[in-house]
Amino acid sequence: MSLVVEARHRLGDFSLEAAFTSDGGVTALFGRSGSGKTSLVRIIAGLTRPAEGRVLLDDEVLVDTARRIFVPAHRRRFGYVFQEARLFPHLTVRQNLNYGRWFSPKGARTENPDRVVDLLGIAGLLDRQPANLSGGEKQRVAIGRALLASPRLLLMDEPLAALDEERKAEILPYLERLRDEVGIPIVYVSHSVAEVARLADRVVLMADGRIEAIGAASDVLSGPRLSSAAERREAGSVLAGRVEARDAAHGLATIRLDGGATILVPGAAVSPGETVRLRIPARDVMIATVRPEGLSALNILEGAVEAIEPDGEGMASLRIACGGDVVRARITAFSVERLGLAPGLPVHAVIKTVALE
Amino acid sequence: MDWLALSNEEWTAIRLSLRVSAVAVLVSLPLGILVALALARGRFWGKSLLNGLVHLPLILPPVVTGFLLLILFGRRGPIGSVLDEWFGIVLSFRWTGAALACGVMGFPLMVRSIRLSIEAVDRKLEEAAGTLGASPPWVFLTVTLPLILPGVLAGMILAFAKAMGEFGATITFVSNIPGETQTLSAAIYTFTQVPGGDTGAMRLTLVAIAISMVALIASEALAQRLGRKVHLE
Numbered sequence: 001m002s003l004v005v006e007a008r009h010r011l012g013d014f015s016l017e018a019a020f021t022s023d024g025g026v027t028a029l030f031g032r033s034g035s036g037k038t039s040l041v042r043i044i045a046g047l048t049r050p051a052e053g054r055v056l057l058d059d060e061v062l063v064d065t066a067r068r069i070f071v072p073a074h075r076r077r078f079g080y081v082f083q084e085a086r087l088f089p090h091l092t093v094r095q096n097l098n099y100g101r102w103f104s105p106k107g108a109r110t111e112n113p114d115r116v117v118d119l120l121g122i123a124g125l126l127d128r129q130p131a132n133l134s135g136g137e138k139q140r141v142a143i144g145r146a147l148l149a150s151p152r153l154l155l156m157d158e159p160l161a162a163l164d165e166e167r168k169a170e171i172l173p174y175l176e177r178l179r180d181e182v183g184i185p186i187v188y189v190s191h192s193v194a195e196v197a198r199l200a201d202r203v204v205l206m207a208d209g210r211i212e213a214i215g216a217a218s219d220v221l222s223g224p225r226l227s228s229a230a231e232r233r234e235a236g237s238v239l240a241g242r243v244e245a246r247d248a249a250h251g252l253a254t255i256r257l258d259g260g261a262t263i264l265v266p267g268a269a270v271s272p273g274e275t276v277r278l279r280i281p282a283r284d285v286m287i288a289t290v291r292p293e294g295l296s297a298l299n300i301l302e303g304a305v306e307a308i309e310p311d312g313e314g315m316a317s318l319r320i321a322c323g324g325d326v327v328r329a330r331i332t333a334f335s336v337e338r339l340g341l342a343p344g345l346p347v348h349a350v351i352k353t354v355a356l357e
Numbered sequence: 358m359d360w361l362a363l364s365n366e367e368w369t370a371i372r373l374s375l376r377v378s379a380v381a382v383l384v385s386l387p388l389g390i391l392v393a394l395a396l397a398r399g400r401f402w403g404k405s406l407l408n409g410l411v412h413l414p415l416i417l418p419p420v421v422t423g424f425l426l427l428i429l430f431g432r433r434g435p436i437g438s439v440l441d442e443w444f445g446i447v448l449s450f451r452w453t454g455a456a457l458a459c460g461v462m463g464f465p466l467m468v469r470s471i472r473l474s475i476e477a478v479d480r481k482l483e484e485a486a487g488t489l490g491a492s493p494p495w496v497f498l499t500v501t502l503p504l505i506l507p508g509v510l511a512g513m514i515l516a517f518a519k520a521m522g523e524f525g526a527t528i529t530f531v532s533n534i535p536g537e538t539q540t541l542s543a544a545i546y547t548f549t550q551v552p553g554g555d556t557g558a559m560r561l562t563l564v565a566i567a568i569s570m571v572a573l574i575a576s577e578a579l580a581q582r583l584g585r586k587v588h589l590e
Contacts, residue, residue, distance in 0.1 A: 047487070074492050075492075080485070080488035082485060086481050086485040088486070099489050
């Protein structure tokens, strides 16, 4: 599967000019609100006709303004999960789920709709009316409805943004299973670093209608390009590793990072041999010039300062090379000065929290 | 209680009124939905002109509307002569003409009600249906139409009630011929014009009240049932 998107579009004062490609898996369109993510994904879906541009899926041309080609949304077979669930209020959950199935070509219909229903945990809701569902339930039904239309590509536009933290935590595992089990390429729009780090393979970073960076999730999310203050606060490192051992008594898993260092993660339900992704928020990393002692933190990595990027607001982002991995730290510019930090200086990175993705 | 028994002519007037009103509503319904869609969604030149034209019968004196219908749809009128020559349809002084007059008078009420309900439909739902593979006609049939059904029914009932009570335009266009164009209202009017017609007028008045009440109660019940089903998200 390969998706090619090129678009130029104007909406009032806002201009969008973006191009990216995807070869399957989960591609995240990431950026703060107003950066043009939704406009771009609507162009892919066929809900907006771009002033100029092309959209191709494999060899099929869906949009080519130069050749005056525009395939309308209903003939693209792209699933779309909106921010609000947009369930049909006059239909039951079951009828909502079957809606797209009815319009999809017979040969392409999902063999086993029950599997999708089970995957999303909505088997118990089938005979209810959408009005009687919670926000999280509605969104899961909306995802199921899009999947059961047997889409060739699934577009998800901030599917969790309208939900509170608890509901988000309820749906994220389903999205991960979707990614791992269904195998439909996904374009996932989000402004949340945590969501993107957890779900995406590739990240397209957008700002002001332009693409700032494209790359592997771990590179883009730890890069200095995260533009807004909020994104920087949320920034961190995404590291891959393998579970080496698990200490059941203390509930700790030992994870050997691809770069060689080991990290202890509490409360993780993983088994040895599994490959995992870790996220270390930059604001939860402290820097010490000498090895600290008498500290509750479990993970202290030795490394060297690779780069220091002050953000001009009294804070600085540090890249610490620890063996083969790079851990990002966010500390005050004052601390940088006080500790005399400079590229090449050996330091210890004290990691307060690690999240297993 | 003998005075309550309806005479044959009275029954004829009631049946005729029901038939004229039902035909007026059913025939104008598809056109009403189309015009309401155009007014609610369309962007075209002359939209306010169309809006004005649709609402004209509401503002004009009914006699004027009836007279205009007579000029246009009369046997020698520009539209009436074409209908007569090409299709053999004659409207003047026929019950079908009464249905036309009633339909025209009820049309603005019907369009208004349907238009309001179309404007209340969340277009995001239609967009979602499109992404699920439904073409625009299917989106209309499976999403828009079910969602505007309460408004459509309300419009139909309003137009029906208007048709049952229509008098001025009908009597001007198709006159007051017993058995052909003498509707309930016209019959009541005729009774009041002859000495001793009071009891007949009273009987038909009671019937008119009963029909209106039944229509009103039925519409309430329908709206409630639909309202329960079509919970807005």
